């Protein structure tokens with residue numbers, strides 16, 4: 001799919017790329033307003049929509065860089081709209097850029113109110129209609145020091161206690177716009193209800209801790225023309241770009257048309273994992289589903305007798321899509337099955353213990369790397385850490401980099417699971433998934449994802465398309481169930497299955513709106 005097919009909201013740029021776009025746009029300066037004035041105006045307009053009103057003042061935090069400049073412009077515009085604003089200046093203003101200085105002067109000349117940080121911290125009873133965070137944006141370099149960290153914590157607490165919306169300018173202060181992590185483990189980050197981000201969308205707002213801090217994200221390009229934006233390689237994985245992938249089924253089709261899935265897993269005590277993956281493949285539309293369990297297969301699955309159980313040694317893999325890993329264990333038999341699957345399966349989804357086996361065996365790594373048939377790997381951060389010989393914290397500190405490395409080293413499409421799952425191919429093309437919630441943080445949901453990915457891989461033939469659709473539909477099913485009050489607490493992996501089926505059908509058969517069949 002071409003870069004142009006994605007909206008500005010769906011394209012994700014790195015801070016380095018955004019700096020380049022900004023510099024070129026500044027050099028080509030067009031129109032009467034500076035980029036900072038446009039950023040301020042866009043912030044003020046959104047502020048009016050989400051809570052700024054004339055009955056209680058707006059608290060505006062302005063930091064030591066251009067993010068602070070945006071904050072002055074926003075306050076100035078809000079005052080023109082009749083709102084009372086109170087600024088708190090944080091950090092030195094001597095190093096302000098020309099635009100930020102001009103913005104501060106404009107706010108001062110308009111007679112707007114400025115308060116000292118201590119006054120604010122000592123007046124927790126003051127009512128605010130909205131808090132605007134203009135402390136740090138993409139220029140954050142280190143953890144906010146003690147004074148500012150205290151302010152961030154104060155604002156976070158105040159906004160929760162008094163239900164005050166918090167609008168972050170560009171990036172919630174303290175969050176790394178590329179990685180979606182705080183600068184260090186316990187450093188303070190603004191907890192925004194909304195973020196208005198400028199020039200382009202940023203990965204860090206959508207993965208790792210980003211979703212927790214950014215709230216609802218909107219993008220303003222500041223009217224920078226399309227030609228200033230280079231091709232990008234990272235996108236949001238949204239419903240609209242999944243539509244064309246799954247075609248309505250032909251009348252003249254049969255069960256052989258939609259692929260044979262073989263689930264390999266289910267060592268002693270873990271049989272349920274393989275059954276969940278097999279059932280998920282059924283609900284996601286595979287033609288025939290076989291399941292081989294190391295613990296010994298039951299005669300049939302009484303809830304889904306359509307699943308066919310075979311003894312481990314009796315299953316033929318060529319021509320099938322193999323989902324290997326759910327409950328597989330790391331025995332010698334598991335290892336032998338994995339080598340066989342890598343060598344002979346037509347397409348592969350590798351999950352859970354199968355990934356753990358690959359992590360410690362260089363021969364399996366080589367076999368996998370040398371495959372040239374479709375393959376999806378689905379590690380969670382700990383499995384990714386084992387595969388890349390890093391810690392889970394290293395993976396989370398730069399999830400995009402980790403996903404790219406996984407896809408490259410293992411020559412597969414990687415789904416790095418977690419909040420804002422990342423789907424990446426070996427060429428580095430990357431999508432951040434937009435669906436999912438904490439309901440998915442329970443046992444069995446990974447087995448379901450693997451089964452769905454297998455079924456979609458068998459139907460679509462393309463690993464990236466299948467991985468994107470599987471991640472999206474899996475998360476969307478959980479979102480829909482939570483909306484109906486069936487989670488996040490206590491949602492079981494099995495309950496995802498009919499919901500996943502519903503949304504796969506909607507993707508294949510529906511108009512672009514989320515209408516009914």
Ligand SMILES: NC(=O)C1=CN([C@@H]2O[C@H](COP(=O)(O)OP(=O)(O)OC[C@H]3O[C@@H](n4cnc5c(N)ncnc54)[C@H](O)[C@@H]3O)[C@@H](O)[C@H]2O)[C@@H](O)CC1
Pocket residue numbers: 022035036039063064065066067068070091095099135136137138139140141142143144145169170171198199
């Ligand atoms: N240049 C422009 O005209 C535009 C700037 N924009 C805004 O400008 C922001 C980027 O501006 P800057 O590059 O000035 O960066 P920031 O405003 O994000 O912050 C950088 C400043 O904070 C200091 N700093 C960084 N981390 C710190 C810490 N932990 N404790 C204390 N001080 C710290 C830096 O030394 C520097 O002075 C964007 O996020 C966006 O909000 C956008 O509005 C687009 C237009």
Ligand SMILES: [K+]
Pocket residue numbers: 067133134135136137168169170171172173
């Ligand atoms: K900010």
